Amino acid sequence: GAGVSQSPSNKVTEKGKDVELRCDPISGHTALYWYRQRLGQGLEFLIYFQGNSAPDKSGLPSDRFSAERTGESVSTLTIQRTQQEDSAVYLCASSQGVVVDTQYFGPGTRLTVL
Amino acid sequence: KQEVTQIPAALSVPEGENLVLNCSFTDSAIYNLQWFRQDPGKGLTSLLLIQSSQREQTSGRLNASLDKSSGRSTLYIAASQPGDSATYLCAVRSGTYKYIFGTGTRLKVLA
Numbered sequence: 001g002a003g004v005s006q007s008p009s010n011k012v013t014e015k016g017k018d019v020e021l022r023c024d025p026i027s028g029h030t031a032l033y034w035y036r037q038r039l040g041q042g043l044e045f046l047i048y049f050q051g052n053s054a055p056d057k058s059g060l061p062s063d064r065f066s067a068e069r070t071g072e073s074v075s076t077l078t079i080q081r082t083q084q085e086d087s088a089v090y091l092c093a094s095s096q097g098v099v100v101d102t103q104y105f106g107p108g109t110r111l112t113v114l
Numbered sequence: 115k116q117e118v119t120q121i122p123a124a125l126s127v128p129e130g131e132n133l134v135l136n137c138s139f140t141d142s143a144i145y146n147l148q149w150f151r152q153d154p155g156k157g158l159t160s161l162l163l164i165q166s167s168q169r170e171q172t173s174g175r176l177n178a179s180l181d182k183s184s185g186r187s188t189l190y191i192a193a194s195q196p197g198d199s200a201t202y203l204c205a206v207r208s209g210t211y212k213y214i215f216g217t218g219t220r221l222k223v224l225a
Contacts (some may be wrong), residue, residue: 004157027157029217042118042216043158043215044215048211102148105150105158
């Protein structure tokens with residue numbers, strides 16, 4: 001079956017521009033996570049969506065970062081006024097829920113801010 | 115604040131060798147622990163998930179153990195193969211749905 005997909009796979013942008021990253025979770029998965037992985041570092045939690053509950057935004061590094069999710073489907077991570085330190089791979093994962101929470105990851109979006 | 119550490123950061127072994135990867139965490143009040151593998155340019159693949167009430171999980175040549183009291187988990191890989199070459203990450207869930215990841219161990223299995 002289809003796994004988690006992310007688009008674009010690569011994004012190069014200029015400092016100060018806005019970017020939008022997309023995640024399509026596995027159908028039926030109520031939980032969705034966004035992570036950031038800087039070069040040579042571990043995954044950094046950004047935001048979590050669970051069903052129709054209010055998202056946990058506690059990992060978002062600044063107010064330039066925002067994310068939305070439409071119901072239990074696609075999610076979009078938006079970074080406004082990008083900075084060079086935003087360069088990283090942005091990974092999305094989904095799971096069936098909070099109890100059965102084996103996470104399935106997408107291939108990531110590699111963002112480069114020049 | 116939960117912190118997760120993985121040692122060693124990198125490891126090279128000849129094909130066929132058995133090996134152990136280590137993961138330690140500072141707060142023993144965890145819900146579960148997952149081991150993932152990450153191939154270059156790709157996302158993560160979940161290998162094993164151990165609930166806090168469990169001591170170990172096995173899948174094929176992989177065995178993961180959990181000792182909550184000492185804040186440690188190990189991933190044992192038997193009869194390593196070149197296809198096992200990847201970065202291995204452990205992640206700890208501490209009560210909430212949030213996972214804290216280690217920085218990983220880069221494994222290279224030499225043919």
